[in-house]
Amino acid sequence: MKDHIKQKLTVLPDQPGCYLMKDRQGTIIYVGKAKVLKNRVRSYFTGSHDAKTQRLVGEIADFEYIVTSSNIEALILEMNLIKKHDPKYNVMLKDDKSYPYLKLTNEEHPRLVTTRKLKKDGGKYFGPYPNAGAANETKKLLDRLYPLRKCRTLPDKVCLYYHIGQCLAPCVYEVTPEQNEQMVQEITRFLKYGHKEVKVELEKKMHKAAEELNFERAKELRDTLGYMEAVMEKQTMMVNDRVDRDVFGYAYDKGWMCVQVFFVRQGKLIERDVSIFPFYKEAEEDFLTFIGQFYLQKDHIKPGEVLLPAGTDAALVEQLLDVSVHIPKRGKKKELVDVAMRNATMALKEKFALIERNEERTIKAVEQLGEAMGIPTPYRIEAFDNSNIQGTDPVSAMVAFIDGKPNKKEYRKYKIKTVTGPDDYESMREVVRRRYVRLLKEQRSLPDLIVIDGGKGQIAAAQEILHDELGLSIPVCGLAKDEKHRTSQLLLGDPPQVVPLKRDSHEFYLLQRIQDEVHRFALTFHRQTRSKTFFQSVLDDVPGIGEKRKRQLLKHFGSVKKMKEASIDDFLALSIPKSVAETLYNKLQTK
Known part of the structure; x- marks a missing residue:
């Protein structure tokens, strides 16, 4: 310390x-x-x-x-x-899932719309719904019951919705504020407290229409009632009071926590949110932090009530959220909390089981690779790949896989120093020499296997340095690609021979991952190097721009493309003399 x-x-x-x-x-x-x-x-x-x-x-x-x-x-x-x-060790919920809501817009003639964005625009939001289908079905039902305006902008003449009785056509006919307000209140009542009252009213209207021998109207109302029942009875009633509430449950083990949030709307469980993350202090305190962060997310609006498990500081949460917070001791609400807790425990167990299974599968692939190659199990594998375009800006890269998994702290990048022109073999000799001379000097651990992204020539170049020059007996293999640039063959030995591997085996997939990763890493590094070289070459012929100003411009703009978009004033803001700024600007416009 x-x-x-x-x-x-x-x-x-x-x-x-x-x-x-x-x-x-x-x-x-x-x-x-x-x-x-x-x-x-x-x-x-x-x-x-x-x-x-x-x-x-x-x-x-x-x-x-x-x-x-x-x-x-x-x-x-x-x-x-x-x-x-945004500290890297803190739990921060990600907006990777947004739920649909129904919204009554705050306009002279309101509309009912579905949305995934919650805005402070004076509109009334209802939800969340488990998916777009559930939200749209409910909206479709309400459109049949309440003829609010449908068009975003009012047209010059009535549209189809007017003719099918789903709009009062404020574009042509007068619709009073009182009419709109009544429909808004009835929709709000429907969405907050359920459809039972509306059902009773529709039944009365249906019977009245039948008594008046208006059988067509009675049939319309009967169909609407049937559709309403089909939409609203798809979910089982959990609690009879129809209060919107969120139910929290959590479990923790081995430094990991799972929190499950059940969304109960109009007495029905419509959806849940699952979060699994590492925690570093007291579980109860991290749980409180999670609750606070949960409602900071733009897609989570606070309900009328929050239910929490025993042992939680309900008074603190109530003070924080400014909603009713309870720890139920019995009945349906207690059952809901218990279900959320059980689900959290099961989700955590499932995560650990999957981790163990994946680790077992990966280790087995490493062991089977060693068996297929006739070498000791290669727990540490290092792979190399060269990258250049017709010999320009040649680079190489190395990735390390330990126990079959990439260890990015061990990745290394190399700019080729001793080779001119496109010479893959000499580039491979240089990089292998630099890597393992350094490891020997620093007395660090050597790999169990070296993988070369290439064929017999690259393998021979690496073996020459390792075996003949450095006296190391590390196995070297190569990964050849087919005409579609996919991993096709594993080459091993001196001279290299094909090692038969099934293309659907775990060990083949492991080699494929290694080859794809080292190729990606090398290519990314080459693009960065080439971009930097091009950036500097553009500036070479500009009088008044030396190495110091090149670094300043590179740091500020990052690329030639961004620099081309800059104005003379942008260059002057970096304390570049006006004459130099004008020359630079004119040269960039001709590129």
């Missing part, structure tokens, strides 16, 4: 607040809250931790803290700090 951290730990206050963990660059990597800052922050630097927390603590180079007057203030501050700084 660093001395300055030891000193700061001794003066921590025993008050509530937030703490911000920083890495060596001063970047905030984790934000947390605590009822007692002194106890919580010290806990990171004492005692034993799981692997994930050890990784976090290993990156902490400094910390700050902010004292608050209460726990609720600390919770709100924590949410805002996480949103502002």
Whole structure:
């Protein structure tokens, strides 16, 4: 532990607040809250931790803290700090799923529309619905019952909706504010409290039409009733009071947490949201943080009531959300919370089972690859690929796979220094020499297998350096591609021979992943290098632009394309003399 951290730990206050963990660059990597800052922050630097927390603590180079007057203030501050700084070790919900809503627009002649975006535009939103189909079915029903305006802009004449009785045609006929307000209130009542009252009213109208011998109208109303029942009775009633509520349940194990949120609307369970993420402090506190963040997302509107499991600080959540919050002890509501908790536990167990299964499958592929090649199991594999266009800006790249999985911290990039022109074999010799001379000097671990993205010539070049020059006996194999540029053959030995592998085997898929990854990494690096070279070459003939200004322009604009879009004033803003800026601008326009 660093001395300055030891000193700061001794003066921590025993008050509530937030703490911000920083890495060596001063970047905030984790934000947390605590009822007692002194106890919580010290806990990171004492005692034993799981692997994930050890990784976090290993990156902490400094910390700050902010004292608050209460726990609720600390919770709100924590949410805002996480949103502002986006620390890599914090849970941040992603807007990767948006639910559909029904919306009554705030216009002179309102419309009922489906939307996935919640805006502060004065409209009334209802939902969420489990999918677009459910939202559209409900809207279709309400369109039959309440003839609100349908067109986005009012046309000059009545449209089809008027003729089928689904619009009062405010484009042509007068529709009073009172008429619109009545329909808005009835739709709101329908969506908030259910369809039973509307059903009774429709039945009365149907019987009255039949008594008046208006059988066509009676049939229309009967069909509407049937359609309404089909739409509204698709889901089982969970709670009879028709209150919109969100039900939370959670489970945690091995440093991971799963939170499930059940959306209950009009007494019916319509959808759930599942989140699985790592946590680093007390599970109960991370659960509270999750709830606060959940309603910061634009697609989550607060319901009339929130149900929480036992042991949660309901008063704190109620103060935070400003809605009714309960921890039910019995009855249907308790059953809902229990179901959410059970689902969270099952989802977490499923995640661990899948992780174990994938790891077993990957390790087995590595073992089977070793058997097929007649070598010890290659737990560490390093792969190389060269990239250039007709010999220009030649580069090479290396990726490392450990236990069958990519380890990106071990990836390396190489600019070819000793080769001129397109010479794949010499480039391979240079890179292999640079890589393994360095590993030998630093006495670091050597790979169990080296994979070359290429054929017999590249394999021979690598073997020459490893076996003849460095005296290493690391197996070297090559991956040849077919005419469609797909992995086709595994080559091994001296001279290289084809190793028979089934194309649908796990070991073949492993080699395919390795080849695709090293090719991607090398190609990306080559594009970056070529772009930088082109950027600098464009500037070579501009008087007044030396290396320092080249670096300044590259850092500011990033590419020639962005620089071509710049104006002379943009260059002047970088303290470039006017004559140089004008020359640069004119040259870029001719490129």
